[in-house]
Amino acid sequence: MSKNFKKMTSLLLISLLVLPAGWMPSTIHAQEKEDIPVLLYHRIVENPTIEWTDTSLEKFKETMAYLHQNGYNTLSSEQYVRIMNGEEEAPEKPILLTFDDATPDFVTNALPILKQYNMQAVLFVVSDWIDGDYSMSKDQLESLVNEESISLENHSKTHDQEYVWHQEIAIEQASAEIAAANQYLKSITNKDPVLMAYPYGTYNGEAEAANKENGIKYAFKVGYPDGSPYAMGRHYVLMDTTLEEIAQWIGGPAPEEKPEEQEPPVQQFSTIDYEDQSMEGIEGRSGTEVLAVTDEANHTEGGSFALKVEERTETWHGPALRVDPYIDTGEEYNISVWVKLLSEESTELQLSTQVGQGDNASYHNLDGKTITTEDGWVQLQGSYRYNSTGDGYLTIYVESTSSTASFYMDDITFEPANSGGTDIEKDLPSIKDVYKDDFLIGNAISTAELEGSRLELLKKHHQLVTAENAMKPAYAYNEQRKFDFTAEDELVDKALEEGFQIHGHVLVWHQQSEEWLHSDENGQPLSREEALNNLRKHVQTTVEHFGPNVISWDVVNEAMNDNPPNPSDWKASLRQSGWYKAIGPDYIEQAFRAAKEVIEENDWNIPLYYNDYNDDNQNKAEAIYQMVKEINENYGAENNGELLIDGIGMQAHYNLNTNPENVRRSLEKFISLGVEVGVTELDITAGTNNELTEGQANAQGYLYAQLFKLYKEHKEHISRVTFWGLNDATSWRAEQSPLLFDKNLQAKPAYYAVIDPEKFLAEHEPEEKEANQGTAAFGAPKIDGTVDDSWSNAAELQVNRYQMAWQGANGTAKALWDKENLYVLVEVKDSALDKTSENAWEQDSIEVFVDENNGKTSYYEVDDGQYRVNFDNEASFNPGSIAEGVKSATNQTHDGYIVEVKIPFKTITPVNETKIGFDVQINDGNEGARQSIATWNDTTGTSYQDTSVFGELTLKGVETPEEPDIEKPDDEPTPKNPGQEKPELEPNVITKPKVEDNQATVNDAIFDQLAYNGELIIDLSEHSSSIAIFLTEEQVKLLKQLHALIMIKKKDVTLQIPASIFTNGNQAVDIILQKLEQIEDALSAVYDFNIIQGDKEISEFDSNIIVSFVVNKAVAEHSNSLKIFYLNPQLEKWEVVGGEYKNGNVTAKIDHFSTFTVFEEDMETMVDAKEEKELPDTSTSTFNFLLGGLILLLIGASTFLFKRKRKREI
Known part of the structure; x- marks a missing residue:
């Protein structure tokens, strides 16, 4: 069958083909012929992944053994024809084994088993596919000519569904395909083919006639009953087909029942110290890493060896260890590993655990630390409760934020925490019941959430689920770039079986997507036409595949840049993604139109969403607003006012510094467009290192309460509120405990805040948020990018408040001053420096904000300024006129960089105790985009235009002498106080x-x-x-x-x-x-x-x-x-x-x-x-x-x- 095989297409075809034989034109009815069952196989592989083409090698062995043990006689193609024509008597229990597509695994996997049992088989060949990337090579095909047990027969020339093998195929098309394939096969076998299998099982009377005129004796469709000799049936063996089903198809005896396998007892883990110089079960996650036991380093007391990890090329590469044999489901385990950095002067190493494998796997970070080569051995440790078995696949592993870092690893321990099992709190009010009249309550899941106590908690509080990873674009394809929804189907089927509604996430995204859809092998954009065709095909195939099983879709995700400077120009505010570069800014509208076409063709009611994060940033919200407004207005003008984008998804990845009034402003802005709003990925970070103080827990609950109070006020316009994770331990931001339930599935204050926002707000006092206060010491350093003694008396200002969901580079700042200048030192911790973006604010850089009169205005006055310097000492300014007199210097360090900058005072002559508005920001660039922003004070992201969000810096260190009273001539004008009557821009x-x-x-x-x-x-x-x-x-x-x-x-x-x-x-x-x-x-x-x-x-x-x-x-x-x-x-x-x-x-x-x-x-x-x-x-x-x-x-x-x-x- 084809590389473009589609589940829905096949089901439709099968449903058509199982109609009574009289519906098809026929000359000889099947019942007049010998009843010979025919089995249809495709690929025989060790690890099947594609439901419609793969059979496991283990199952195939089992089936062939069953046929042999029960006396079945397999036939060649010529023998089958003679028997069906009445020219030869059939043997006892005849059966025809057929294999479509001539894939290379037939030679390597199927043929040895067939030869083991002296079995014959028919291989249907697509002549154009030989020597391609899917079928076998010509050499392999020719080698089968010498195998007398294998018949090579016709499966068409092209197997092209779009233009040839469809229900309206003409006799000329079918005849050309069959004749060309006949000629190709005869050139190899010196025989005329006698059998033909229709691509996709698709045929009509024209195709039947074409087979007859080209000398084919019998042709096969998919499914039963048989029709004419050119519409014979086959039993289709799928990945999940059981031996019991095959036995029923062919009328054989029931297979013997296998005794149930007993789960092996939990094994005891022994510390891995490499002193026996073995790998101890450690394997590379990608298989390309170089792992070796070495005596170059050692952590074990009295030992000599450690594991050396080299030649990593992706951030996720690294050593992994299977731990499922050591786990008692539901128990918590303490995990520890010692690491030592070998190359890269500084990087972050992370200890994580993986639950399950393939597209439905989930990944959980346990501990991560930024270390240097000078730090020596560093311990990474954490704990995790394994409530899911991951279908018997559980690992721990070490990875790095650097794709090339090499390191040593030693002394791995994996021990029960002896904290006992945990039950969910069954007496708690259900969140979904509390809000049943307002909006749906959802959660993000992997298959791990669909078993055990996690499923119990999920079902109690939620009626909607979103696949956290499995339905993202990359997971729609296999390694051959063919659509493969196996893992997605598994998740969706389980979720539906448990009674959940499903929201689809996501069709088009710049991450977790296949690059070849929009870029060539050199990373250059494809032509607009080719990329647009790929976009439409991906969107429409996916939407059609899941159909009404999905109640709504995120069509496009995170297309907008963060904090765009000119949000009214939404096209200029878009992220320069691969889709954008290949197609242009209208790729967003094209994606929605493609999805809409499928939905309307099938008369489905499936709302389509645009989804994005940092939705409380007003510039970003405005850009999204303008985009949706324009696209919907254009579409509505063509379609009687109908909406193209039905809803906007506010991801709602917030933190304790989030201002709920900004959330309100964005929410009401979106509602004004006449679309529905979904709160799609809600979590609120608080605390650090997986620890949450009582104050932080209550502050987190307070913000949850404020948000749900807001959501209830606008319930008529909100379709759903989805939490991004079930509990803290499995959150993608686990270190900051962002969810309603803790690592033991127990309710936190945040849960009670959600259940009754009004009560929680009344019982808890809000924490007053005051501007950060800092001091600047008196002094004037040499601006050379080094930390000299003049900075020793300056107080440190921590630059670690994050404005975005992602948390990257941070650092410390210090300030000095004299009567002419402000001096600022920023020491940045950043393991990877990047300035590839054309936009200065998206490069690794620092920014200093100054409000000389501390006016705290919502706009910039003449005394205000924004000063930016990247790690390579390239400066930019807002407004540009403030550049005069500014001097800066930078210096790269082993774990980041240093910036020193001198900023002249423009409108004041400062004295001791002068207080100015002030802030410092660190931009973290990554591959041409800004992935993180850390500040000393502001968390709104509006410092570039609003001085009211600055902190305050008091200038200290000099006693101000009393100035003598000097008489002045009467006609001498009185000097004006700096800051008064300032010219306005x-x-x-x-x-x-x-x-x-x-x-x-x-x-x-x-x-x-x-x-x-x-x-x-x-x-x-x-x-x-x-x-x-x-x-x-x-x-x-x-x-x-x-x-x-x-x-x-x-x-x-x-x-x-x-x-x-x-x-x-x-x-x-x-x-x-x-x-x-x-x-x-x-x-x-x-x-x-x-x-x-x-x-x-x-x-x-x-x-x-x-x-x-x-x-x-x-x-x-x-x-x-x-x-x-x-x-x-x-x-x-x-x-x-x-x-x-x-x-x-x-x-x-x-x-x-x-x-x-x-x-x-x-x-x-x-x-x-x-x-x-x-x-x-x-x-x-x-x-x-x-x-x-x-x-x-x-x-x-x-x-x-x-x-x-x-x-x-x-």
């Missing part, structure tokens, strides 16, 4: 640049007045000829940092350009507005627009540019028919862009540069660029086309001369 700044030789330059000083998200208006209204505006590298850098708009106002045209389209770094920019000769019928000037940045021409852009032409309305018949057109050089015609007329101007958005002007659109024959219609064939439009060709030549020549002139001038 302007949202719109107008400049009239100097113009010489058609080149305009902008004064640097004007940029100091421009506010964040402001607009720089370049007034050239006195100019109507061609002109070029030149922006320096520093000006471009500032405009991009401020997320500014640039408006260029000429006498006859205006352009509004977002600085974000300058995508060639911070290189200088020429904006060229070249005025062309007037065209007959054009109602405005004719312009060719170009942007040149460095050596790159920017002609297409994601963010729209707005163009507005002044028009001569007097010659227009209808103002609403005035539209902006552009000249398409490939088609040599004018195509409509669109636009609206207002107050003498026609304005439109454009997403590329070309030649533009305004025409009056013919009201009877509207020109639509999307439909690519020609302009009306009038004498005027014909003239326009002829003139257009001439203009193209003029444009090319004039643009070349103009750009050459500009290049010389620059």
